[in-house]
Amino acid sequence: MRTDTVYKKAFNRAATMLRDGQLSGELPSENELRRRMGVSRTTVRKVLGELAHRELVAERGGVRTAGRAVEDSDYYPDAETTSRANHVEQQFMEWMLRGDTRPGTSINELELARQFGVATNGIREFLIRFSRFGLLEKRPNTGWLFKGFTEDFALELFEIRVMFELRSAHLFSRQPNTSPLWDKLAALKVAHTELLKRIESRYHDFSGLDNRFHRLINEASPNRFIDDFYDIISFIFHYHYQWNKHDELQRNQAAILEHLAYIDALESRDPERIRRACQAHLASAKATLMRSLV
Amino acid sequence: MRTDTVYKKAFNRAATMLRDGQLSGELPSENELRRRMGVSRTTVRKVLGELAHRELVAERGGVRTAGRAVEDSDYYPDAETTSRANHVEQQFMEWMLRGDTRPGTSINELELARQFGVATNGIREFLIRFSRFGLLEKRPNTGWLFKGFTEDFALELFEIRVMFELRSAHLFSRQPNTSPLWDKLAALKVAHTELLKRIESRYHDFSGLDNRFHRLINEASPNRFIDDFYDIISFIFHYHYQWNKHDELQRNQAAILEHLAYIDALESRDPERIRRACQAHLASAKATLMRSLV
DNA sequence: AGCATGAACTTTATCCATAAAAAACAACTT
DNA sequence: AAGTTGTTTTTTATGGATAAAGTTCATGCT
Incomplete structure (x- = not known):
C-alpha cells in the first residue's frame, strides 16, 4: 500500500x-x-x-x-513522514558507505529488498536511478555490479568537476556588471564572513552555503548536464560526510577561506587569478575526500 | 509474465x-x-x-x-525476441521524436502504459533510466515533465561534448608511441578509407565506425563520466537519425573526411592541429543536428 | 464571473504474485 | 579432478491490485 x-x-x-x-x-x-x-x-x-x-x-x-x-x-x-523511496535511498547509502562492501561485489535486488523491508520494485527503481552516479552497473537478467566508492571514482569525479567549474567560473566572470548574480555573489560573501565568525558552533551550516555557492557559479551559464553532474557531487558528499564527521570544523573553516579567496578572484574579473583560486579550492576538496577514503 | x-x-x-x-x-x-x-x-x-x-x-x-x-x-x-523493456524504449523514442509532443507537456505513466500495452512498472523504470538524458524531469507524486528535444538541449549537449572530446583527444595524442591504441587508430583509418570507397552503397555502416572512433579516443584516458556522457550521445543520435534519414549519404561522407583529417591530426601529435580538426568535426556534427531540428 | 467546498475520477507509489532465466547443487562419466 | 548432464533453488522481469495523492467536475455562495 x-x-x-x-x-x-x-x-x-x-x-x-x-x-x-x-x-x-x-x-x-x-x-x-x-x-x-x-x-x-x-x-x-x-x-x-x-x-x-x-x-x-x-x-x-x-x-x-x-x-x-x-x-x-x-x-x-x-x-512516518519519509516515503519508502527515501528510506531505500538512506538505507542503501548507509549500506554502501558504512558497510565493508567490496568493489566488485554483486548486488542482489531480492536480498536488499528483504534487508530493507520493501518490495523488490522499490529497490530496482532506486538502483536504476542511482546507477547514473557511476558506482553501479546493471547486467541484464543477472543483477547489479557494485563498482565501489573507490579512489578511481573520486579521481574521475574530480577531473570532471574541475573542468566544469573552471568553465563556469570563467563564464561567470564575463557577465556584464549589471547582472544580478553579482549581487547574489556579494550576499554570499557576507554569509561566508558571518559564518566564519561563528564557525566554532555553526560549522554545520557550511554545507548549505557550499551548495549555494557552487550552484550560483553555474547559474551564469546554465547547462543541464553540468547541473546534473553537480547533483551527483552534492549527493555523494551529502552522504559521505554525513557518516564521516572527522575534522569537520577544520575542513569547513579552510573551505570558507578558500571560497572567500575564490569570490574575491571572481570579483576581480582576472581570469588567471580565478583559475588559480578555483583550482586551489577544488584541489583541497579533492585532497580531503581522498584522505577520508583510505 | x-x-x-x-x-x-x-x-x-x-x-x-x-x-x-x-x-x-x-x-x-x-x-x-x-x-x-x-x-x-x-x-x-x-x-x-x-x-x-x-x-x-x-x-x-x-x-x-x-x-x-x-x-x-x-x-x-x-x-518475439525483444524484451518488454526494449519495446518500451523503442516506442517511447518514436513517440518522442516522431510525434509532435510539445516541450512542457506532462507525461502520464498510465497513459503510456496503455498506449504501449505494458504495465506501468515498465514505463516508470524506463522513464527513470531515461531521465538522465536531460529530456525529462520527475515531479514526485505528480508525473513527468517532458522538456523536449529542443535547440537548447542540442546546444548544451554539444558544449559538453566539445569539452570532453578536446580533453580526450589531447590526452590521446600524449600517449607513448608504444601504446597499442595507435595501432587501433591506424586500423580505423584504413576502415574509414575503405568505407569511403564504397560509400554509395555502404553509407549505412558509418554509424558503427563513428562510435568506434569516438570510443577509441576516450580509451586512452578512461573516465566513467565521460563514457556515460557518450552513451547519451550514441543513444540520442541512434534514434534521431533512425527516423531522420535526410541527406544521410552526404552527411556521412563529409563526416568520414572529417574523421580522416582528425586522425591525421592525432597522428601528427600537434596539439593545435588536433584542436582544430576536433573542433571542425564537432562543429559540423552540431550544425547537422541543429539543421534537422528546425 | 469568481472563488469556496464537496464529490467523483485519475494517476502515482507500493506491494505481491509468478513464469523465465540464472545460479547452485548433485550425481555421473571419463 | 575436471567436465558432463540432471535437478533444485534463487533471482529477475513483468503483470496486476489497491490505498494515497492529485486533478477535474459539480454545486453553491457571494
Whole structure:
C-alpha cells in the first residue's frame, strides 16, 4: 500500500504553523493552504479533517479557527513522514558507505529488498536511478555490479568537476556588471564572513552555503548536464560526510577561506587569478575526500 | 509474465549456427554453447530441448548431432525476441521524436502504459533510466515533465561534448608511441578509407565506425563520466537519425573526411592541429543536428 | 464571473504474485 | 579432478491490485 507520508508531513507542517501562530484568526481557504504547503487540496482536506477531529481547529458554521494548543504528542513521528523511496535511498547509502562492501561485489535486488523491508520494485527503481552516479552497473537478467566508492571514482569525479567549474567560473566572470548574480555573489560573501565568525558552533551550516555557492557559479551559464553532474557531487558528499564527521570544523573553516579567496578572484574579473583560486579550492576538496577514503 | 525473449533469441541464434554449419558433427557441450551464446545453461537446455523436439538436432545415446535442415519457418519472429523493456524504449523514442509532443507537456505513466500495452512498472523504470538524458524531469507524486528535444538541449549537449572530446583527444595524442591504441587508430583509418570507397552503397555502416572512433579516443584516458556522457550521445543520435534519414549519404561522407583529417591530426601529435580538426568535426556534427531540428 | 467546498475520477507509489532465466547443487562419466 | 548432464533453488522481469495523492467536475455562495 502506498504510504501516507505526504499527508503526515503536511499535517506536521500545519501543526507547526498553528503553534507558531501563522494561522491566527480565521484559517485561509483550502486553496490558499494548498499553495502554502505544496500539496494537493485533497491532502489539505485530509489534514484539516484530522485537525478538526483532534480539535486542533474548531469548525463553526463553515468557518475554521485555531482550536486547542498543539502538543508535542500531536506530531507524527519523523519516521512516518519519509516515503519508502527515501528510506531505500538512506538505507542503501548507509549500506554502501558504512558497510565493508567490496568493489566488485554483486548486488542482489531480492536480498536488499528483504534487508530493507520493501518490495523488490522499490529497490530496482532506486538502483536504476542511482546507477547514473557511476558506482553501479546493471547486467541484464543477472543483477547489479557494485563498482565501489573507490579512489578511481573520486579521481574521475574530480577531473570532471574541475573542468566544469573552471568553465563556469570563467563564464561567470564575463557577465556584464549589471547582472544580478553579482549581487547574489556579494550576499554570499557576507554569509561566508558571518559564518566564519561563528564557525566554532555553526560549522554545520557550511554545507548549505557550499551548495549555494557552487550552484550560483553555474547559474551564469546554465547547462543541464553540468547541473546534473553537480547533483551527483552534492549527493555523494551529502552522504559521505554525513557518516564521516572527522575534522569537520577544520575542513569547513579552510573551505570558507578558500571560497572567500575564490569570490574575491571572481570579483576581480582576472581570469588567471580565478583559475588559480578555483583550482586551489577544488584541489583541497579533492585532497580531503581522498584522505577520508583510505 | 516475464517474456521468453532470451530463449527465443537464443533459439534463433542456434538455428542460424546450425544452418551455417557452425555446429557440424557432434554438438559442443552445454557449457560450451552457453559461453558462445552468452546465456545461462538453463536457457541452452531449453533451446536444445526444442531443437530436438523439432528434429533440428538428433539425440542418439546422449550424443547430439545436427538433424534436418533449418527452414525459414523455424525461426521465431523478430518481434518475439525483444524484451518488454526494449519495446518500451523503442516506442517511447518514436513517440518522442516522431510525434509532435510539445516541450512542457506532462507525461502520464498510465497513459503510456496503455498506449504501449505494458504495465506501468515498465514505463516508470524506463522513464527513470531515461531521465538522465536531460529530456525529462520527475515531479514526485505528480508525473513527468517532458522538456523536449529542443535547440537548447542540442546546444548544451554539444558544449559538453566539445569539452570532453578536446580533453580526450589531447590526452590521446600524449600517449607513448608504444601504446597499442595507435595501432587501433591506424586500423580505423584504413576502415574509414575503405568505407569511403564504397560509400554509395555502404553509407549505412558509418554509424558503427563513428562510435568506434569516438570510443577509441576516450580509451586512452578512461573516465566513467565521460563514457556515460557518450552513451547519451550514441543513444540520442541512434534514434534521431533512425527516423531522420535526410541527406544521410552526404552527411556521412563529409563526416568520414572529417574523421580522416582528425586522425591525421592525432597522428601528427600537434596539439593545435588536433584542436582544430576536433573542433571542425564537432562543429559540423552540431550544425547537422541543429539543421534537422528546425 | 469568481472563488469556496464537496464529490467523483485519475494517476502515482507500493506491494505481491509468478513464469523465465540464472545460479547452485548433485550425481555421473571419463 | 575436471567436465558432463540432471535437478533444485534463487533471482529477475513483468503483470496486476489497491490505498494515497492529485486533478477535474459539480454545486453553491457571494
